[in-house]
Amino acid sequence: MSEADTAKPPLSCEHLLGLLAEMVRIRRFEEKCAELYQQEKIRGFLHLYIGEEAIAVGSMQALTPADAIVATYREHGHALARGVPMDRVMAEMYGKTEGCSRGRGGSMHLFDAATGFYGGNAIVGGGLPLAVGLALAEKMQQRAGIAACFFGEGAVAEGEFHESLNLAELWRLPVLFVCENNLYAMGTRLERSESQPDIHIKAQSYNVPAEVVDGMDVVAVEAAAQRVCAAIRAGGGPALLECRTYRFRAHSMFDPQLYRERAEVEEWKHRDPIDRLDAWMHQTGILHDGDLAAIEAQVATEIAQSVAFAECGHWEPVAEMARDVYAAEGAQ
Amino acid sequence: MTDGTREITYREAIRDAIREALLTDPRVFLMGEDVGRYGGCYAVTKGLLDEFGPDRIRDTPLSESAFVGAGIGAALGGMRPIVEIMTVNFSLLALDQIVNNAATIRHMSGGQFEVPLVIRMATGAGRQLAAQHSHSLEGWYAHIPGLKLVTPATLEDARFMLAAALADPNPVLIFEHVMLYNRSGVLSADAEPVDIRRAIVRRPGKHVTLVTYGGTLFKTLDAAETLAKEGVEAEVVDLRVLRPLDGETLLASVRKTRRAVIVDEGWRSGSLSAEISARIMEAAFWDLDAPVGRVCSAEVPIPYPHHLEEAALPQPAAIVAAAKAALGA
Amino acid sequence: MTRDDVAAMLIDELGRIAPETDASRLDPNAELRDELDIDSMDFLNLVTALAERLMIDIPETDYPKLATLSHAVDYLVQRLGVAV
């Protein structure tokens, strides 16, 4: 593991197995989505999280049920790691009414009130102000929750990134900004879109405490997240984690990836967060033969069930389409 | 608060409405550029900071998208924010938040989350602020399912529409025409709360229906006065709510007079007046004796010089001419 | 509103009452009721149309003044002359 090992708290074997299982679960789910997309079961945009699983899994460990999550369109990993049931996520990908957003949002707009999952946002940076507002509500109503928002490094070019960080720090709001810096904003490499590519320095210009984390190391991500969230809960105001990571798949299903070299992809694949954890747990004797296979089998079953659940889901009748445009008459 | 006898302005009526909201509901707070220390760009919120403090009267940096988005987030989180966007012109920076979040979250989340938010913004031209500060974009927002739009023109509506908007669980946009702030009159002591659903006939008539809202209501009433002197009794319908439109009141009037002229400060192409004209054609075609007329702003960026701005904007003379054209004179 | 306008308008209304006869070639001094086979209902409709179109009232006592085309035109011009 990376040089930050010493800073990591001792993790129980059972906890590590959990982290591994979560990452495998997300990885296989995303692979299944890619397959279903080719079968035209999933339509529209589909942004896969393969390669970045460590960030969602690691940071979710530091968030409590009372916290609010605001994600982006590359949100399947966050939703699953946060606890949104896989069958309802898959049904949403199919557009069925059993989906977590009644089939109306699809891949980019997964909503789940039970887990405080305030949706993916298809407008880059669009979610940041929401997280600020959710944190404002927590603070004004003296509640202990914090608001965590996930965004790619592309978002830092949006005014909303700067406005949100400034506002959050100005009003000392409990916001965790998690930047998943995968080096490419769709087709633009970071250096070609940011005068100052070092994201976490931007945050410091708003006096927002910020750290860089190895986004390919789930243990490192969790450690940083636990530390930073503790500070936020103690009233320290907002904080930013810049997780350096890499997506092994294209930006979305319709991307010939002309903007990056195959060699670079291969090089990053050597740092696959699942392989690294798996290898380390074997080395340290935590992981026995067959444990991973058991995880894989259990994940495969869950995915098969979620696909079956989505297949036999129902289409929303046209007659109900206008429902929820406004609150029902008389609702206060 | 006001008593029957005192003369008050449109701006004071709105301030009283905000004060009343802050006093009666702890969840209510006001956020916007220069609303606190400066007292509001149009002096609507003067004095509120001293009375309610910086926690509930929040000056914001010039980050419309952020603070409007934050307003949406706070509403999601259980507050009842009143967000003031200085003018509709700046709302363009927050259009994404209003259209893609405020208007959409309830539906897109399958009904799980609601956005009980009120956004107030000044609108319209007439102060020689030139093109970027003279927009009338109510028609844009009236296009968006999920939003409600109200345009208070009278003192009663200015005083009481806010309460109705705050009570409504949907996001409500209140457009206050810049030329109305200085109008004054007597607000009757027993004036009671108003709804934000129906249009109202402000002046009954039988020869032609003049349909308008907000800033152009009084220009239209002036035109009706002129027409009356020439024996033409024009009926003036104040829409009050631009979405959802109260088709019933509108069509009842048009079916009676068989002639309609719509007065809308927006540009005619793809405007609210185009929508209203289409609805009249669809629902009252067989009642019409003349094509529906429209009086809108000239399709130019509003020019800075006074005489050009006057020429660009809808004026009573043009309304009278349009009414006569509808009568075949 | 000239005398000819009044005559033309009267002939137009008579044409509505008795479409099959060409009112314009009427003998101006002949009894309208006989010439155009007009009964009391037709005559009442004629008076109603004239009153509405010229925005004047025509009392029953004036009916005899409308007996022939020329008398009717004289009567209407005199009434309108006053009005116009």
Add this chain to the structure above:
Amino acid sequence: MGEFRMPSLGADMDAGTLVEWLKRPGDRVKRGDIVAVVETQKGAIEVDIFEEGVIERWLVEPGTTVPVGTPLALIAGAQPAAAVAEAEVAAPAAPTPAPAAPPTVSPVPEPRTGMSRPRVSPAARRLAAERGISLDQLIGSGPGGTILHADVERAAAGAAPRPTTAKRLDLAEMRRAIAAAMARSKREIPHYYLSTTIELTRSLAWLEETNSTRPPAQRLLLAALLLKAVASALGEAREFNGFFTAEGFQPGAGIHIGTAIAIRGGGLVAPAIRDADKLTLNELMAQLRDLVARARSGALRSSELSDPTITVTNLGERSVETVFGVIYPPQVALVGFGMPVERPWAVAGKIATRRVITATLAADHRASDGHRGALFLADIDHRLQGPETL
């Protein structure tokens, strides 16, 4: 799939000639819509439809004569006549998912073809269609001669000319129909005739005084008083109001007075003023005015022709003092009024002049006797002496 059949428009109608369709396949129709014009011996009559649905197909071409009851058109969506009763009771089967969001494509009004060249406002076009008034004769008061709603309204009220009806009112056909009815009447009905002279001073004075305060559009005619007097008198003279058929005399369900109206250029129709006894004078006058206008413009509804329970003729309005009418079978009576005239009149032993009118009764001796007839006429006279009570 329902059928629209040749309706029976009169007790003695066995066949009808389709003159013109007023609706086209694909048009939606509802109860009371006028769908066609049918020529009968009594004249051209506009026929209304009593089911809802959409015209599927015509089965008969204009110009063909078919017996009553022949299917004329197929109506989609209308239950076949037999099943109509149960359908109302049975709940609708599978509810078709009506689109909740308003359809983005708004219904395009089907283009009116064949309209003459003057511009016509939509409101005028609809009223003309409803009232069956042809537009090509009207002179528009709108800009550039555009025909407006008010123009059609006035035309409807003032018996607007409809030369096309002359085509439709095949006068020869009407002549044949009247001949057949009158011959049958003379053959079958044993008429007896009574006559009396009624003094009109009070009625005419009341009429003059009433009309002096009213604009022309609301003034009354003597005919209205006469009709009202007859209608009220029939209340106690049932044997003059009804039909005589194979089963004998059938009293009329209501008092529906057939009012004989002369058609310009010859011909006669007697459309009914329904429940004349229940109408006020103003209502009766308004209905009379409307009936005369529509009769002369050929826009009578079939239901109006089919069931007068008695006929009143005011033919003598201008030429004769006394008219002895021929009863319209299967009715059992006909009241006739002559021309009001100035006559010497004995008043308290001295001679004075009075305006009087001759009222006659032609009645079917199978249904009533002279004595009852005389009482009936006397009652009419009595009522005309109290015009304010009519």
